[in-house]
Amino acid sequence: MLDSDTATSGNAPGVLSQVADFRLTRFSHKNNADQWWSVLVEIEGSIDAFIANAIEQGQGTTAPNLKPIPVDQVTFVVPVAYDAADRAVDHRLQPVSIFARQSFLSLLNQQPLAGHSANQWNVQSLVLGGLVDPVVLDLDADWPDTTPHPPLSKGATVMAVIDDGIAIGHDLFRDGETSSRVRFAAFLESVPFRKDSKTTVGRTLNKEAVDALLEKCTRQGLLDEDTFYSRTGQIDFPKQIFSTVALRSSHGSHVMALAAGQMLDDAEDERPIICAALPSRLVEDTSGVDLLPSFYLGFQMLTKEARRFCEASGALAKVIFNLSYGNSGGPHDGTGLFARLFEHYFGAEAVVNGDPQRAWLMLPGGNANLAQLHGVLEPGVELAQFDLSVLPDDRTGNAVQIWMPFEGADPAKATVVVWSPDGKSHQVTTSGPDQSHCFVNEQDFEIARLSFSGPQGETKRGLVQLLINPTASHDRKEPLAPSGIWQIEVTREADAPHAIELWVRRDETIPGLKPGGKQAYFDNPGYERFGKYGEPLRVDPPGSDCPVKRAGTLSGFACGQSPVVVAAYVAKTEDLAPYSASGPCNQPSSPAGSDREGPDLAAKGDESDVVRGVLSAGSRSGTLVRRSGTSVAAPRMARAAAVAIHDFDGSGREWAQAPTASTPGMEKLNPGAPKTPQQSGSGAYSYPVEARWIYGK
Known part of the structure; x- marks a missing residue:
């Protein structure tokens, strides 16, 4: 031990989240009682009961099914992505993304009552997201559309992507000059349409709206993409709305093209796209903590939208989700807040209304192997x-x-x-x-x-x-x-x-x-x-x-039971990338834990040790850029899973144990490599992706 002075101590342990309390302390030199934040809460019981309890205790909210309260009296709002049916269901424990004023956060963050697992607001845990500019909120938004889409063709798979900087106008996401394959896009940081708004934060666009914007912004057969992204609301510099689609390369465009990109004249099976774009200002903080409320609002919006797709038989369409993000926090045993919330949407107890929908989630294993x-x-x-x-x-x-x-x-x-x-x-x-x-x-x-x-x-x-x-x-x-x-x-x-x-x-x-x-x-x-x-x-x-x-660096997001977790390998050497994280995971601490040892399989993350990364879409049509990491390996497997999910009867993780048997075109590489399941799962696999998009070939 070292000799040292003792710092001033302030014993105040009576909060649910020390992180939330500490982050709010950073702003103690400002008067921010009216500041809006995104918040993820785990509540016991129904959302309706949570709202009623809050109103009874003097905290105001608005919702389409409640009498509006004057805006200056509103202290929190539950997004309309949670519709009337969602709000009425009584769960033992459920995650809910809300927006709340700072004055209400200190109340939500109170520790549980004696002898109870939740506090007086029925909140068991809380994650503080990021600051929210009120200009992107619409407290009077109406319920989203639930009308079913026309039936999809045989072999069609809905591709759902949550990322940042998604260039939805890129020609790899179109099936015609002014016809988009994007059926639904949510931008979680955008000045909303005040008329007939269908989202509490940002704005949403359906295929008709995207096609209309493509037509307005296309001149002489060329899309004016700068104008297009300004009109979608992704870029508005006077209002300080920024997206990486303004740059040469954007993470979301690269990832979504790997998962679902195809040339305009490609005869591949139908791949309608739904996506949610995260706020770029929160993506700058890569910890994943600030983004967690946005992640789960995105999942809520896309899972609801996915249920509007059906096959000709009337069964709900099959869906592949991709989230190319990770973090290093959590208990790494499948019981952490990150892992458990993925189970809410994709696990054995996934919340669905009516018939179940087959949905697999692809996650990256993480890039922290050498990060100490x-x-x-x-x-x-x-x-x-x-x-x-x-x-x-x-x-x-x-x-x-x-x-x-x-x-x-x-x-x-x-x-x-x-x-x-x-x-x-x-x-x-x-x-x-x-x-x-x-x-x-x-x-x-x-x-x-x-x-x-x-x-x-x-x-x-x-x-x-x-x-x-x-x-x-x-x-x-x-x-x-x-x-x-x-x-x-x-x-x-x-x-x-x-x-x-x-x-x-x-x-x-x-x-x-x-x-x-x-x-x-x-x-x-x-x-x-x-x-x-x-x-x-x-x-x-x-x-x-x-x-x-180095062992035990697997992403904290990727330790749960249900997602397919993907490591990265170098194509030239057919060896794992040095940065690709591995297990083992912690010994589970409860029945809610996971049996995961490490990633489920590995996909290409680099061409070679010299040529880093893989080719995929830039932010403008006709462009390709390179990006590296497990975040580009995951969507490669999402593309393969979109084919496999139709003929494979098991779960996504069961498919990942032997994917070549049910996935035409997939090959296993270097099967004799001495890699353990904690490092590469069932092994390294290749699936043709770039061949579909090399322009001019």
Whole structure:
């Protein structure tokens, strides 16, 4: 241990989410009571009961089936994507994305009542999203259309994509000069149409609206794409609405083309597209925490829209979803908030009205294998120290999650001590009550927080969190944390039988967006980065006693039971990409856990070690760009799954165990490679994609 001064402590553990409380503290120097936020809440019971309870306690809301309340009295709103049927269903536990004023958030974030799993608002857990400009909200929106679409042709599969920067006018998403294959598009950050609005946030366009805009913006056979994206609402610089479709390359366009792109004259089976575009300003923070409410609002909108598609027999059409995002947080055992919410839409207990709809979800395994974001206090080890390097000029917050092992009724006993770069320290013990301690600056503003929360909900693990403010900001009044090494020391009894796992939250800015986040990482001196020939080591060296590990870096989104999780390989060498994350996952802590060991299979993420990435759509018609990572491997498997789902009777994960048997054109590569299921699942597979789009061929 190091000698240090003790920072000022503010014990205030009585909240559902320390992260939400800490993030709101960052704005304590401002008067933001009327600021709107996106919020994801897990509620017990029905949405109607939640709304009625809130109104009874003096909190106002609006909805099409309730008497409108004056706008200045509205404190939260449930999006119309949750229709009357959704709101009436009584679930034991369900996720709901809402928009709420900051004045209401402190009430929602109260800890559960004594002897109950939820608080007085029937909220069991809460994730704070991002700030929402009221200009993109329509509190008077009407219910979305539920009229069935015309029956699809035989072999048709609906392709559903949630991403950012989706260039819906690209010629790979059209079946004619002014005819789009996009049947539904939701833009979650756009100035809404106030007339006949069908969404609470942003705007939605159906095929008729997209085709009309294509016709208006096409001159002499060429689409004026800048005007088109301005008229869709994706780009409005005077109102500070920005999308990466304004750039040469956009993530969503690249991903959606891999999953569903085809030339105008391609004779491939029908692939109607539905999509939801995330707010670009939230995508700049890659942690996934800010985006989670938008993710699940997108899933809610697209699953409702998917049910409007049917086959000639009258059965609901088959749907492939792709979400090429990941994060490094969560318990990594299938019980975390991220994993469980995917089960809500795609698991055995998926919520459907009437007949079930076959829907598979593709997720990337993550790119964190070499990022030094994972640490482990191994069984039988009494003490480990982790040097967290927090970089200067980092405009996003940093966080470390320390998950205690599941040990039944007997809580895991450990002590966590943290020293800041300026020598101040705090500690928490995991065998006592919930705790919260603040690191403060000279002006007595909180700049970091160390907290402990006991086992809650399905996870049943204790959680220690270190939350750190940005080290730089354009706001001169924002309290900043010092950059440098934040030392974390974890101690416990030497004979403890289970590991304690640490994960650094991912926050590095995605290429192509304005710089903001710089990734914090564990910088322990014993970590071996390179082999004897200078190549990065893909697996931990045998016999290494360094507590920073490559194993166990699988994305926190990808640890659940139902999604198909895809790793990435390099085509030239037919070997896994060095960045591609792997298992094992944590030992499940409850029946809600997953049996997952790692990814389900691997797809191409790079052409070679020199030619990085794979070709797919740029932001303008006729363009192709390269992008790399497991986020481009996942949609390649989404394209293959769109064929397989018709003839395969099992789940998506069952198909991924032997996909070539039911998928024409799919081949298994290098079957003798000594890769474990924790690294590549059932193996590496190729499926023809680029051949469909090389212009001029």
